[in-house]
Amino acid sequence: MAEYDLTQKLIPHLDRHLAIPLLNHLSDIAIFPAEQLAKAQYDLVKGTNMVDYVEQLHEQAKTGESRDFAKLREEATAKYQELQEKAQPVMKVIEDPDAVAKLRSGVDKDKNLDLLRSEYNIDIDQINALYHFGQYQYTLGAYAPAANFLYHFLIFSPSLDLNISAHWGKLSSNILSGEWEAALVEIKDLRDAIDNPHGTSMAKPLAQLQARTWLLHWSLFVFFNLGEGQGCQGLLDMFLSPAYLNTIQTSCPHLLRYLVAAAIISRRAPKPAGTRGNRDHVKELTKIVQMEEYQYSDPVTGFLKDLFVDFDLNQAQKRLTVAESVVRSDFFLSGFADEFVENARWLISEVFCRIHRRIDIGELSKTLNLTNEEGEKWIVNLIRDSRMGVEAKIDLKENMLHITRPHATPTATLIETTRGLAFRSQAIQFAMQSSAGDSRGERGERGDRGGRGGRGGRTRGGAPAREETAA
Numbered sequence: 181m182a183e184y185d186l187t188q189k190l191i192p193h194l195d196r197h198l199a200i201p202l203l204n205h206l207s208d209i210a211i212f213p214a215e216q217l218a219k220a221q222y223d224l225v226k227g228t229n230m231v232d233y234v235e236q237l238h239e240q241a242k243t244g245e246s247r248d249f250a251k252l253r254e255e256a257t258a259k260y261q262e263l264q265e266k267a268q269p270v271m272k273v274i275e276d277p278d279a280v281a282k283l284r285s286g287v288d289k290d291k292n293l294d295l296l297r298s299e300y301n302i303d304i305d306q307i308n309a310l311y312h313f314g315q316y317q318y319t320l321g322a323y324a325p326a327a328n329f330l331y332h333f334l335i336f337s338p339s340l341d342l343n344i345s346a347h348w349g350k351l352s353s354n355i356l357s358g359e360w361e362a363a364l365v366e367i368k369d370l371r372d373a374i375d376n377p378h379g380t381s382m383a384k385p386l387a388q389l390q391a392r393t394w395l396l397h398w399s400l401f402v403f404f405n406l407g408e409g410q411g412c413q414g415l416l417d418m419f420l421s422p423a424y425l426n427t428i429q430t431s432c433p434h435l436l437r438y439l440v441a442a443a444i445i446s447r448r449a450p451k452p453a454g455t456r457g458n459r460d461h462v463k464e465l466t467k468i469v470q471m472e473e474y475q476y477s478d479p480v481t482g483f484l485k486d487l488f489v490d491f492d493l494n495q496a497q498k499r500l501t502v503a504e505s506v507v508r509s510d511f512f513l514s515g516f517a518d519e520f521v522e523n524a525r526w527l528i529s530e531v532f533c534r535i536h537r538r539i540d541i542g543e544l545s546k547t548l549n550l551t552n553e554e555g556e557k558w559i560v561n562l563i564r565d566s567r568m569g570v571e572a573k574i575d576l577k578e579n580m581l582h583i584t585r586p587h588a589t590p591t592a593t594l595i596e597t598t599r600g601l602a603f604r605s606q607a608i609q610f611a612m613q614s615s616a617g618d619s620r621g622e623r624g625e626r627g628d629r630g631g632r633g634g635r636g637g638r639t640r641g642g643a644p645a646r647e648e649t650a651a
Contacts, residue, residue: 266309327353412446433476479503
C-alpha cells in the first residue's frame with residue numbers, strides 16, 4: 181500500500197502540527213520502515229517548542245545529533261513568561277465577563293478599540309501581544325488555550341492580515357483539540373475571506389490559489405470527523421464548487437480520491453437539507469475522474485471509471501478489492517472502510533441490474549464476493565431501497581432475477597425535460613431586470629457628472645448613487 185499512500189503529497193500543504201497525526205498513523209500501520217518514520221517524525225517536530233516530545237523522538241531516531249534540551253526548556257519557559265507578561269492586560273479583560281459581554285455586543289471594532297482605550301487603557305500593541313501569545317501557545321502544543329486566545333484576538337483586532345493568520349491558527353487549534361463544529365465555522369470564515377480578499381495579501385491570484393489549496397487539505401480533518409452525513413456532504417458541496425474544483429484540478433488532483441470516496445460513502449446517508457442528490461455527484465465525478473486521469477489515478481478513482489465509463493464489472497470488482505485496502509490504510513478514510521465497501525457493492529449491483537434483463541443470482545453473488553443466500557438478501561434489499569426505476573421479480577426455481585423497465589410516456593418525458601424551465605426563466609428575467617436597473621443608474625450618473633465636470637469628468641458626487649442603485 182506504500183505506492184498509494186498520499187502522505188508525502190499532503191504534508192507540503194499542511195502545518196507541521198497537522199502533519200504529526202499523519203506520520204503517527206503511518207507508524208501504526210507500518211507500511212514504511214520504522215527507522216525512516218522515526219527520523220521523519222523527529223525532523224518534523226524539531227522546529228516546534230514541544231521540547232519533551234522532541235527529546236523523546238530524538239532518542240527514537242538515533243540521529244547522533246547532540247542537543248541541549250535543558251537549555252531549550254529554559255529558553256521556552258523564558259519566552260512564555262515574556263509573552264504572557266505582555267498579554268496580561270488584555271487577559272485581565274478577557275477574564276472579566278462584563279467586559280467580554282460589552283465587546284461581543286459591539287458590531288464595530290473601532291468602537292471596541294475606543295472602549296478598550298478609554299476604560300481599560302489597552303492599545304493596539306497589547307492586543308497584538310495576545311495574538312503572539314496565542315501563537316506561542318500553539319507551538320508548545322497547548323491547542324485549546326491557543327484557540328481561546330486567538331478567538332478573543334479576533335474580537336478585538338482591526339488588522340485584516342493578522343486576522344487571516346489568526347483564523348488559520350484557530351482552525352488548526354480546533355482541529356488538533358477535536359473541536360469539529362468550531363473548526364467548521366472557521367472553514368466557512370476562511371472561505372469567505374479567501375473568496376473576498378478586500379485588499380489583503382490574498383488579493384493576488386497566486387496567493388488565492390495557494391490559500392484555497394491549503395483550505396482544501398486542512399478541511400479534510402474536519403469533514404471526515406463530522407460523519408458520513410454532514411461531513412461528507414459538506415466536503416462534496418465545497419470541493420465541487422467551481423473555484424475549489426478548479427483548484428483541485430490545477431494544484432492538487434490527488435484530492436480526487438477523497439472526493440470520490442466521500443460520494444460513495446455518503447451515497448445512502450441521510451442528506452442534510454438543501455443538498456443535491458448523491459446520484460448527481462457520482463455522474464459529475466465520473467466525468468472529472470475520466471478527464472483528470474492523465475494527472476492522477478488510484479484504485480478508488482479507477483473503480484468509478486471501470487464502473488461508469490468502461491462498464492467492466494469484473495475489473496471493477498477486482499479494483500474494489502484493492503481500493504478497500506487503500507481506504508483501510510488511509511488516514512482520513514480508514515474509519516469509513518465498511519461503508520465504502522458496502523456502498524461500492526450497491527453501485528456495482530445497480531449497474532448490473534441496469535444493463536441486464538435476466539440475472540443469474542449465483543453469478544451476481546460471485547461478482548459481489550457473497551454466498552448465494554447472502555446474494556438473495558442483497559438483491560431483495562437493493563430492489564427495495566434503490567431508485568433505479570425498474571421492477572424486479574425473483575424466480576427461485578431457476579435462481580434468476582427478471583428485470584422489467586417501464587417505458588416513459590411522452591407526457592412524462594416532456595415534464596421531465598421542462599422541469600426546471602420555469603425556475604431558469606425567472607432567474608434570467610431577474611438578471612435582465614437587475615442589468616437594466618444598473619444601466620439606468622449608470623446613465624443617470626453620467627448625466628450628473630456631465631453637468632459638473634463635463635463628459636469624462638469624474639467627481640465623487642456620483643459614487644453614493646451607484647452604490648444605492650446596485651443595492
